[in-house]
Amino acid sequence: MIKECEVLVVGAGPAGSAAALTSAEGGVSTLLIDRKKEIGTPVQCGEVVGEPLLRHLNFKVPPAAVASVQNYTRFLLDRRIAISNKEPYWRSVSLERKIFDKLLAARAAEAGAQVHADARLVSVEMKDGDVVEAKIMHQGREVTVRPKIIVAADGVHSTLSRLMGVELFTEKAMAKGIEYEMVAHRKLPSAMQIFLEPEVGLGYGWIIPKGPRRANVGLAAIGLTGNRRDRLQEWLSTNPLVMRYFEADHVLEVKTGDAPIPGFLGGPRRGNVLFAGDAAGQTLAFVGEGIMPSYICGQGAGAVAAAAVRFNDVDRLDCYEQAVDDLMGDELAGGGALKDIILDVWTDQNISEGDRTVLCGLLMSEVIFPEQIEEARELLSLSNYKMVQAIKDIVARRKIRATVSALRLR
Numbered sequence: 136m137i138k139e140c141e142v143l144v145v146g147a148g149p150a151g152s153a154a155a156l157t158s159a160e161g162g163v164s165t166l167l168i169d170r171k172k173e174i175g176t177p178v179q180c181g182e183v184v185g186e187p188l189l190r191h192l193n194f195k196v197p198p199a200a201v202a203s204v205q206n207y208t209r210f211l212l213d214r215r216i217a218i219s220n221k222e223p224y225w226r227s228v229s230l231e232r233k234i235f236d237k238l239l240a241a242r243a244a245e246a247g248a249q250v251h252a253d254a255r256l257v258s259v260e261m262k263d264g265d266v267v268e269a270k271i272m273h274q275g276r277e278v279t280v281r282p283k284i285i286v287a288a289d290g291v292h293s294t295l296s297r298l299m300g301v302e303l304f305t306e307k308a309m310a311k312g313i314e315y316e317m318v319a320h321r322k323l324p325s326a327m328q329i330f331l332e333p334e335v336g337l338g339y340g341w342i343i344p345k346g347p348r349r350a351n352v353g354l355a356a357i358g359l360t361g362n363r364r365d366r367l368q369e370w371l372s373t374n375p376l377v378m379r380y381f382e383a384d385h386v387l388e389v390k391t392g393d394a395p396i397p398g399f400l401g402g403p404r405r406g407n408v409l410f411a412g413d414a415a416g417q418t419l420a421f422v423g424e425g426i427m428p429s430y431i432c433g434q435g436a437g438a439v440a441a442a443a444v445r446f447n448d449v450d451r452l453d454c455y456e457q458a459v460d461d462l463m464g465d466e467l468a469g470g471g472a473l474k475d476i477i478l479d480v481w482t483d484q485n486i487s488e489g490d491r492t493v494l495c496g497l498l499m500s501e502v503i504f505p506e507q508i509e510e511a512r513e514l515l516s517l518s519n520y521k522m523v524q525a526i527k528d529i530v531a532r533r534k535i536r537a538t539v540s541a542l543r544l545r
């Protein structure tokens with residue numbers, strides 16, 4: 136049975152479970168709800184985390200929640216250039232999110248939070264900009280709670296923002312994604328592979344290993360049109376590199392979802408509600424990469440909420456923005472800057488779509504910094520062979536541990 140609480144956390148993804156954990160650890164009564172019947176299922180994610188970011192977890196992820204570890208990241212630009220970045224930042228860990236998310240919710244419960252699956256926030260009552268009452272459908276029955284603080288960790292299509300009338304993400308600020316978990320017919324390299332090419336659009340495709348011959352293979356793009364499954368099917372059956380490993384009829388699971396691009400239109404606090412994770416656009420790459428940022432910012436939201444309850448002072452919620460800045464400010468600002476410049480490049484009509492994906496890939500792979508974009512534009516007039524040589528020179532000059540090679544896939 137759902138009991139009254141001081142802090143209500145809506146959504147048991149990484150942001151919500153982290154918020155409920157720190158709120159409960161802060162000694163206030165905390166309720167974590169999720170509309171899903173089973174927390175963590177269905178998965179709507181590529182499930183990969185950069186290894187350095189994973190160190191922000193203050194516990195060791197059990198082996199059952201780790202699918203595989205990748206030594207480097209390979210960027211495939213317009214089917215013309217391959218860059219394998221072997222810097223430590225580009226090592227990655229693929230998770231089993233079904234296990235990982237449930238584990239995070241269990242940790243919140245162990246810290247003393249009430250945790251309820253099959254519990255959907257359906258309506259709120261507002262007074263002077265605060266949410267004073269929330270109605271939850273729990274196992275077919277309506278329950279009313281009157282929390283002092285709410286953490287909205289309910290994802291990119293946040294119910295709370297809709298109920299409060301807060302504008303979150305427009306279609307232009309959201310990527311639509313789809314992937315299959317697939318079995319490869321040959322061994323995969325120990326690399327996350329990211330594809331930037333016109334065939335994908337304003338976003339990227341990926342092969343994210345989940346074992347030597349198993350992987351999430353998918354794409355996400357802003358403004359993706361048409362049926363998502365058809366788009367993926369087409370990409371799988373026309374990209375020569377993907378075809379080298381996969382046949383479209385070895386599909387273990389279909390996963391679809393939307394991802395915000397970095398940034399939040401409204402600010403992460405509204406009255407007595409703190410927005411966290413995808414609901415606050417706390418993601419890093421220009422699309423996607425939100426598991427760890429959501430977890431880390433969720434921790435901040437829970438801690439600030441607990442302090443505000445303990446001191447009986449809602450204005451303490453203002454500390455949340457500073458907390459997010461302290462925890463992830465540099466990374467989020469970097470993600471925002473990358474997003475802005477990629478959107479600029481993408482709308483530049485003076486360069487071909489293929490060249491745009493090359494420039495975006497140089498930025499994303501961190502071979503060039505945003506301030507070097509003008510210099511990088513000059514590479515576009517070179518032949519492919521000369522462009523590869525020039526990129527090799529940049530890599531050598533910057534002493535990046537990366538290899539660059541020409542692809543002949545067009």
Ligand SMILES: Cc1cc2nc3c(=O)[nH]c(=O)nc-3n(C[C@H](O)[C@H](O)[C@H](O)COP(=O)(O)OP(=O)(O)OC[C@H]3O[C@@H](n4cnc5c(N)ncnc54)[C@H](O)[C@@H]3O)c2cc1C
Pocket residue numbers: 145146147148149150151168169170171175179180181182183184254255256257288289290291293294295311312313314353354355390391392393394411412413414418423424425426427429
């Ligand atoms: C196709 C795709 C691939 C991605 N791949 C990656 C990747 O490889 N690596 C990475 O780091 N990130 C990836 N992301 C992003 C990542 O999935 C999200 O950033 C992350 O899950 C955000 O966590 P969250 O806790 O904020 O929200 P979510 O994980 O979305 O959790 C929100 C929760 O709120 C619940 N909820 C919603 N409404 C209600 C309601 N009314 N009442 C109760 N509960 C509610 C939902 O059921 C859900 O469980 C991907 C996203 C997509 C779409």
